[in-house]
Amino acid sequence: MGKKRVYEFAKENKMASKDVLEKAKNVGINYSSHMSSMEDKEVEQLKKAFSQKSKSAGSQMKSNNSKKTKQNNTTSIKKANENNTASNKQADRPKKEHQNNAQTNKNSNVKQASQNKQTNKNNEKNSQHSKGQTNINNKKASSQTKNNQKKATSSASTGKANELPKRTTDEKQKQSFENKRRRSSRQHRGIHGGPAGARKRKGRKNQKPKGPVTPRKFKELPEILEFTDGMTIAELAKKLHREPAEIVKKLFMMGIMATQNQSLDKETIELLATEYGIETEEKVQIDLTDFDTFFEQEPNEDNLVTRPATVTIMGHVDHGKTTLLDSLRETKVTEGEAGGITQHIGAYQVTENGKVITFLDTPGHAAFTTMRARGADVTDIAIIVVAADDGVMPQTVEAINHAKAAEVPIIVAVNKVDKPGANPDRVMQELTEHGLIPEDWGGDTIFVQISALLNKNLEDLLEMILLVAEVEELKADPKRLAIGTVIEARLDKSQGSIATLLVQEGTLHQGEPIVVGNTFGRVRTMTNDKGRRVQEAKPSTPVEITGLNGTPQAGDRFVVFKDEKTARQVGEARAIDATEAQRSVTNKVTLENLFDSLEEGELKSVNVIIKADVQGSAEALAASLEKIEVEGVKIDIIHTGVGAINESDVTLASASSAIIIGFNVRPTVQAKESASREEVDIRTHQVIYNAIDEIEAAMTGMLDPEYEEQVTGQVTVRETYAVSKVGTIAGCFVTDGVIKRNSSIRLIRNGVVIHEGELSSLKRFKDDAKEVRNGYECGLTIEKYNDIEVDDVIEAFEMVEIKK
Numbered sequence: 001m002g003k004k005r006v007y008e009f010a011k012e013n014k015m016a017s018k019d020v021l022e023k024a025k026n027v028g029i030n031y032s033s034h035m036s037s038m039e040d041k042e043v044e045q046l047k048k049a050f051s052q053k054s055k056s057a058g059s060q061m062k063s064n065n066s067k068k069t070k071q072n073n074t075t076s077i078k079k080a081n082e083n084n085t086a087s088n089k090q091a092d093r094p095k096k097e098h099q100n101n102a103q104t105n106k107n108s109n110v111k112q113a114s115q116n117k118q119t120n121k122n123n124e125k126n127s128q129h130s131k132g133q134t135n136i137n138n139k140k141a142s143s144q145t146k147n148n149q150k151k152a153t154s155s156a157s158t159g160k161a162n163e164l165p166k167r168t169t170d171e172k173q174k175q176s177f178e179n180k181r182r183r184s185s186r187q188h189r190g191i192h193g194g195p196a197g198a199r200k201r202k203g204r205k206n207q208k209p210k211g212p213v214t215p216r217k218f219k220e221l222p223e224i225l226e227f228t229d230g231m232t233i234a235e236l237a238k239k240l241h242r243e244p245a246e247i248v249k250k251l252f253m254m255g256i257m258a259t260q261n262q263s264l265d266k267e268t269i270e271l272l273a274t275e276y277g278i279e280t281e282e283k284v285q286i287d288l289t290d291f292d293t294f295f296e297q298e299p300n301e302d303n304l305v306t307r308p309a310t311v312t313i314m315g316h317v318d319h320g321k322t323t324l325l326d327s328l329r330e331t332k333v334t335e336g337e338a339g340g341i342t343q344h345i346g347a348y349q350v351t352e353n354g355k356v357i358t359f360l361d362t363p364g365h366a367a368f369t370t371m372r373a374r375g376a377d378v379t380d381i382a383i384i385v386v387a388a389d390d391g392v393m394p395q396t397v398e399a400i401n402h403a404k405a406a407e408v409p410i411i412v413a414v415n416k417v418d419k420p421g422a423n424p425d426r427v428m429q430e431l432t433e434h435g436l437i438p439e440d441w442g443g444d445t446i447f448v449q450i451s452a453l454l455n456k457n458l459e460d461l462l463e464m465i466l467l468v469a470e471v472e473e474l475k476a477d478p479k480r481l482a483i484g485t486v487i488e489a490r491l492d493k494s495q496g497s498i499a500t501l502l503v504q505e506g507t508l509h510q511g512e513p514i515v516v517g518n519t520f521g522r523v524r525t526m527t528n529d530k531g532r533r534v535q536e537a538k539p540s541t542p543v544e545i546t547g548l549n550g551t552p553q554a555g556d557r558f559v560v561f562k563d564e565k566t567a568r569q570v571g572e573a574r575a576i577d578a579t580e581a582q583r584s585v586t587n588k589v590t591l592e593n594l595f596d597s598l599e600e601g602e603l604k605s606v607n608v609i610i611k612a613d614v615q616g617s618a619e620a621l622a623a624s625l626e627k628i629e630v631e632g633v634k635i636d637i638i639h640t641g642v643g644a645i646n647e648s649d650v651t652l653a654s655a656s657s658a659i660i661i662g663f664n665v666r667p668t669v670q671a672k673e674s675a676s677r678e679e680v681d682i683r684t685h686q687v688i689y690n691a692i693d694e695i696e697a698a699m700t701g702m703l704d705p706e707y708e709e710q711v712t713g714q715v716t717v718r719e720t721y722a723v724s725k726v727g728t729i730a731g732c733f734v735t736d737g738v739i740k741r742n743s744s745i746r747l748i749r750n751g752v753v754i755h756e757g758e759l760s761s762l763k764r765f766k767d768d769a770k771e772v773r774n775g776y777e778c779g780l781t782i783e784k785y786n787d788i789e790v791d792d793v794i795e796a797f798e799m800v801e802i803k804k
């Protein structure tokens with residue numbers, strides 16, 4: 001038996017590897033990780049150190065659970081601090097405890113004093129993010145944080161004030177409603193501004209001496225003025241318990257002219273508050289449609305509990321990713337569940353030593369990166385599978401780089417060790433070049449040699465995952481409203497949209513209002529990875545849900561809201577935002593926008609993908625298309641293939657801004673869906689020439705059109721009438737061709753062009769005319785031009801595009 005490793009020692013002594021590492025450090029032994037091997041002498045030394053510790057910590061070390069021990073210690077430290085007895089014991093404790101201690105000490109006064117209050121608040125805050133306004137204003141807003149104490153006392157005195165820094169959604173909704181009302185009332189006043197304003201002024205003049213119409217009870221100024229940027233004077237007046245007129249006056253004295261309904265900026269409001277001698281606190285409005293708000297929310301430390309790790313398996317093609325996922329699923333999932341049949345929902349959980357691990361069921365870094373690209377970082381640990389008989393391959397390197405880019409810890413699973421040509425050492429050697437050095441060679445990467453096919457060493461792999469998870473200290477707050485990420489989503493004929501969600505924080509319950517990506521709804525049903533209906537899903541748990549009004553996409557994030565109304569509003573707003581965003585970035589090439597793309601210099605060649613019923617037609621079409629060249633713009637065939645246009649063609653087209661031409665083939669349903677989502681242009685034809693013509697026409701159309709002037713007719717001015725408000729009307733006779741209402745004109749006097757412009761009216765007798773032909777009389781006026789004289793000649797012309 002070889003040397004003992006740190007994690008084995010930890011396991012034997014029923015404690016966390018992390019604690020062992022720390023203790024070792026304290027006694028002067030530096031292990032690089034939990035995989036480090038221990039000298040016998042060190043084992044003894046550590047045992048001694050721990051037994052001393054257990055003496056000094058009293059009965060607490062007796063606890064079996066190492067985590068518990070840590071917590072117990074911390075709580076006891078807290079207590080000790082409170083009693084001011086901690087200092088005697090400190091020398092004995094490991095470094096981390098010192099840190100804890102110091103921190104607790106530091107925090108204890110401030111924290112402890114406010115904690116009761118704060119905890120309640122936080123609880124409320126965290127568990128009710130649908131109520132929107134979180135404590136952000138505490139962080140960002142208050143320009144006067146020094147005033148916190150004051151605030152505390154004032155808020156303590158009134159229950160309502162106590163809640164103020166935390167804006168609830170109700171308040172937020174009220175606020176946005178208020179804003180709308182304000183806007184509409186402003187508009188209203190805009191329309192009826194005169195009379196309303198006048199009435200007010202009159203009223204004030206007449207009634208002021210007699211006192212206000214609605215006598216207001218005198219109220220003290222608030223101690224803190226809570227405001228939002230852009231508040232109106234009227235709104236501020238309410239907050240300040242003062243008449244708006246008084247504020248208008250005050251501002252006037254400060255040199256700021258403003259009316260009651262005028263919005264004031266932050267600086268002015270702060271100035272005004274200074275005038276009144278009170279402090280300000282800005283309330284920052286949270287945009288509920290921005291999910292970052294929920295994902296970046298400070299956790300409520302008191303609620304944090306350990307959560308399962310989420311693992312993604314990556315590696316080169318055929319190195320055994322799927323086999324590993326299947327083996328783990330078959331041996332581990334079904335094992336624990338009597339008659340359990342695993343469902344493919346995109347993720348599943350296995351239990352090892354009573355601890356749960358969540359595996360994402362889509363192997364490969366493409367899915368991993370797509371998720372990341374959409375802002376979803378769900379993976380905690382990456383397993384890089386490398387076949388021992390094949391070694392490090394291009395996609396192995398890619399996978400390593402993807403994992404490194406995501407800053408996710410890596411475990412290497414050297415697979416297929418059962419194979420005759422297996423050479424695990426070579427794999428290790430090759431991986432060192434990519435920064436993955438095994439523990440035995442002085443590095444800190446965990447390598448496990450497995451055979452996914454024969455289920456060999458899978459337990460070891462799971463144990464290592466648990467070990468890394470433990471070191472990572474993965475925690476989540478199950479008490480808040482759930483947030484997380486879509487793992488998979490599809491449209492089902494009978495059930496509608498089905499999405500697999502991975503809960504990342506909070507607990508998801510059946511029936512909750514939810515916004516998923518740009519869709520929303522209520523969680524109608526929840527099914528777990530074993531196909532069982534469940535009522536709730538805790539952090540790191542994947543569940544399949546129904547009840548959404550649309551189908552989200554993998555990698556979309558979800559947020560649960562307290563009430564359906566907010567969920568609907570947020571969902572609808574996000575859908576609108578997404579449509580607008582999509583509209584503004586239409587960079588996909590379609591035959592329609594081909595010309596614009598070329599004009600902006602984005603394209604020098606047009607990428608085309610050809611799918612045909614037989615290879616011969618595909619090649620013929622490709623050859624013909626490649627011959628088209630219009631003004632230096634060429635066709636570039638990036639892919640040809642036989643068979644229906646599938647999703648992969650669309651993905652390729654989307655990634656390379658290509659147009660897909662189908663000859664005698666149609667797109668599959670999925671391809672059609674994905675093409676409309678990705679805005680990929682698919683053109684299908686039965687006749688080769690039509691396909692060529694269409695492309696050629698589009699390419700011709702996309703070239704800069706050239707125009708030439710075409711004179712359509714001539715008229716002579718016979719009379720002129722000066723009409724006030726209209727200008728000069730010319731009574732004319734069409735001597736040649738035709739003059740149209742939308743013609744451009746040139747006014748010629750004695751052979752000299754004296755004006756060029758547009759008509760502003762053209763009439764036959766009293767009626768407006770679209771055009772007047774040769775031999776008829778007409779009346780006309782010229783836009784913004786009145787210097788028309790009898791015998792002037794008016795030439796009508798049009799700019800006509802020259803066909804190439």
Ligand SMILES: Nc1nc2c(ncn2[C@@H]2O[C@H](COP(=O)(O)OP(=O)(O)OP(=O)(O)O)[C@@H](O)[C@H]2O)c(=O)[nH]1
Binds near residue numbers: 317451452
């Ligand atoms: N001998 C042996 N063969 C294995 C082992 N693991 C996987 N294989 C075989 O290797 C081949 C590829 O395995 P997959 O699991 O499909 O590999 P993959 O990495 O998922 O491949 P892609 O999905 O194409 O990326 C299959 O024929 C497996 O049976 C193993 O441990 N030992």
